[in-house]
Amino acid sequence: MIGLIVVSLMWGTTATLVKIALAGASPLYVTAARVATSSLVLLPIAWYRLRRNPSRSRTTPRDVGHLVVLSIVLVLAPYWLVSWAQQYTTASLASVLNATIPLLTIVFAALHPRTPPRLRQTTGI
Numbered sequence: 001m002i003g004l005i006v007v008s009l010m011w012g013t014t015a016t017l018v019k020i021a022l023a024g025a026s027p028l029y030v031t032a033a034r035v036a037t038s039s040l041v042l043l044p045i046a047w048y049r050l051r052r053n054p055s056r057s058r059t060t061p062r063d064v065g066h067l068v069v070l071s072i073v074l075v076l077a078p079y080w081l082v083s084w085a086q087q088y089t090t091a092s093l094a095s096v097l098n099a100t101i102p103l104l105t106i107v108f109a110a111l112h113p114r115t116p117p118r119l120r121q122t123t124g125i
Contacts (some may be wrong), residue, residue, distance in 0.1 A: 011098070014095075015094035015098055016091045018082065018086050018091075021033065022086060031079040031083050035075065082098075
């Protein structure tokens with residue numbers, strides 16, 4: 001339960017913090033700050049997990065290329081677009097729109113014919 005509360009606070013305060021940051025910085029700078037902050041948390045975790053299980057470290061240059069493309073498409077672009085859009089809207093509207101992501105995910109998952117959501121997933125949403 002504590003984990004859910006922590007994640008909710010982190011997820012919910014993001015729009016407010018981005019709005020505050022945009023008062024004195026560009027969307028690109030805010031994006032860079034978000035990625036750098038995330039890296040400070042995630043890189044030590046990745047390093048620790050690789051030390052515990054060295055078989056995970058067998059990556060090829062192709063794997064690295066895929067990770068770079070995924071990072072740009074799934075992290076950098078959305079962060080920049082959110083920062084850019086928040087210049088023109090309120091933090092409360094941005095928070096509400098951000099909260100719709102899980103709900104829209106289940107809608108799109110339901111439209112996928114091969115893997116429809118299970119009852120438990122639908123109930124959870």
